Each structure stands twice: as C-alpha cells, then as structure tokens.
Amino acid sequence: MDLSKATSIMADDVAATLQYLGAVRQVDGVPVLWCPPAALAALVAKHPTKPPHVDAGALHWTPFHTDVKRDKFDVRSKGHAE
Numbered sequence: 437m438d439l440s441k442a443t444s445i446m447a448d449d450v451a452a453t454l455q456y457l458g459a460v461r462q463v464d465g466v467p468v469l470w471c472p473p474a475a476l477a478a479l480v481a482k483h484p485t486k487p488p489h490v491d492a493g494a495l496h497w498t499p500f501h502t503d504v505k506r507d508k509f510d511v512r513s514k515g516h517a518e
Contacts, residue, residue: 440447
C-alpha cells in the first residue's frame with residue numbers, strides 16, 4: 437500500500453504489474469515481493485529508463501490575463517468603495 441500511495445497508482449495495478457514482472461511469490465499463501473539480483477538485472481536491461489523527450493517547437497506560452505471586472509474572487513470587483 438505504501439508503494440501505491442507514493443506513486444499515486446492503484447494498489448491493484450501495482451500488484452498486477454509486479455506479478456506480471458515475476459517479482460511476487462506466494463509463501464505459505466502470503467504474497468511476498470521477491471526478486472533475485474539476476475532477475476532484477478534482466479528487468480533493468482529489458483526496460484531501460486529513457487529521458488523525457490520534449491519538442492521545444494511545440495511549446496507555446498502566453499500570459500494568463502483576467503478581466504478585473506469579471507474576476508468573481510477579486511475584492512475590487514465586488515463594488516465596495518475603498
């Protein structure tokens with residue numbers, strides 16, 4: 437459950453993924469996270485981490501402008517005299 441909270445991934449999905457990767461064993465009917473170093477090295481070789489790819493040409497930024505008269509959370513738009 438701690439892994440699920442840390443990654444914000446549902447516990448069922450975490451358990452299914454660990455079972456798919458072969459990192460979970462049943463010991464006396466209790467699931468145990470078990471992965472020998474050789475299996476872990478094979479998983480790391482099979483699924484290498486990739487750096488994030490960002491296309492700089494596709495990024496666009498414009499400032500967010502709000503109309504003071506239409507901003508319902510602004511105190512100045514309530515019509516109170518200052």
